[in-house]
Amino acid sequence: MRTKAFITLITLFFTYATTFAADNPKVKKIVLDAGHGGDKPGAIGHFSKEKDIALAVTLKVGELIKKNLSERQVIYTRTTDVDVHWVERHEIANRAKADLFVSIHVNSTPGSRTKVRSGYRTIKKNGKSVKVPRYVYKYDKTTEANGVETYVLGLSRNSQKEESIGEYSDNLTGGEKEGLMDEKDPMTAIIIAQYSQAFLTSSVDLGSRIQGNFAKQGRLDRGVKQISVEVLAGCVMPGVLVEIGFINNVEEEKYMNSPQGQTEIAHAIYNGILEYIRAIER
Ligand SMILES: [Zn+2]
Known part of the structure; x- marks a missing residue:
């Protein structure tokens, strides 16, 4: 009985609360x-x-x-x-x-910038021509985030x-x-x-x-x-x-x-x- 009364009370409270909310919304x-x-x-x-x-x-x-x-x-x-x-x-x-x-x-996200080799270039070192790798920055905006x-x-x-x-x-x-x-x-x-x-x-x-x-x-x-x-x-x-x-x-x-x-x-x-x-x- 006690439980039933309690449930009734709760139901009443929520009915009241719902009505109140609709009438006077915050x-x-x-x-x-x-x-x-x-x-x-x-x-x-x-x-x-x-x-x-x-x-x-x-x-x-x-x-x-x-x-x-x-x-x-x-x-x-x-x-x-x-x-x-x-x-x-x-x-x-x-x-x-x-x-x-x-x-x-x-x-x-800012994306990522990676250095990738794009070929070679020739530079002068101690009077000699030397082949060195050429790098470029590759920008990738894709994220896994x-x-x-x-x-x-x-x-x-x-x-x-x-x-x-x-x-x-x-x-x-x-x-x-x-x-x-x-x-x-x-x-x-x-x-x-x-x-x-x-x-x-x-x-x-x-x-x-x-x-x-x-x-x-x-x-x-x-x-x-x-x-x-x-x-x-x-x-x-x-x-x-x-x-x-x-x-x-x-x-x-x-x-x-x-x-x-x-x-x-x-x-x-x-x-x-x-x-x-x-x-x-x-
Ligand atoms: Zn924004």
């Missing part, structure tokens, strides 16, 4: 930010650009929210191929008094959070370097400390849930990491920056450009947002 407005755009392509793969993949996936996440969470409002920072400055991106979110900021990007990582705002070397948050943004490349904060500037530490106090826990929670959903799909979970990037620092709300895969990995580039891949990626991000909302509105 997350009313969600900003979806497609990285780069216009003359800022971001990372470039063998046949595609980060800005286009990011936009396609962002719009799909927006459609899922509009369809399934119709009481929430979706705000895009861009819906077309235009460049929006990072200041404007977080201003859009702040003006709207948004509750969540989700920025969608595509990862890349793969998987998904999510960034939250933090100093890239903040040992205090090391345990809970994991690795750092050591291997940041290409498009993401633009908009990084100057970590030597004392103001940066102050801004990040203030932001962290208010939003770090929520941001890490959201990031972990998004990562968890990618992992469920069989993608490699590279974890939640810290980055001192302006687009997040300017936001007055929890936010994450999701790197959905590596554009210079042949397989992942194909996957991220395929309709099925984009749909799966959008679902992982959407499900992460949904879990986060359910947890805080419980």
Whole structure:
């Protein structure tokens, strides 16, 4: 009997919680930010650009929210191929008094440079002609790196959070370097400390849930990491920056450009947002 009463109580609680969530949602407005755009392509793969993949996936996440969470409002920072400055991106979110900021990007690595012999050349040594090998550098942008990582705002070397948050943004490349904060500037530490106090826990929670959903799909979970990037620092709300895969990995580039891949990626991000909302509105 006791168990039955307990179950009834739990059921009632959840019914109440669900009703409450729908009537008075804590997350009313969600900003979806497609990285780069216009003359800022971001990372470039063998046949595609980060800005286009990011936009396609962002719009799909927006459609899922509009369809399934119709009481929430979706705000895009861009819906077309235009460049929006990072200041404007977080201003859009702040003006709207948004509750969540989700920025969608595509990862890349610097690639590798190998010295290869391309023939011989003749040089003069002690008055004699000597044949020596000729080398050229061959650049290969292809990487074996793969998987998904999510960034939250933090100093890239903040040992205090090391345990809970994991690795750092050591291997940041290409498009993401633009908009990084100057970590030597004392103001940066102050801004990040203030932001962290208010939003770090929520941001890490959201990031972990998004990562968890990618992992469920069989993608490699590279974890939640810290980055001192302006687009997040300017936001007055929890936010994450999701790197959905590596554009210079042949397989992942194909996957991220395929309709099925984009749909799966959008679902992982959407499900992460949904879990986060359910947890805080419980
Ligand atoms: Zn990017």
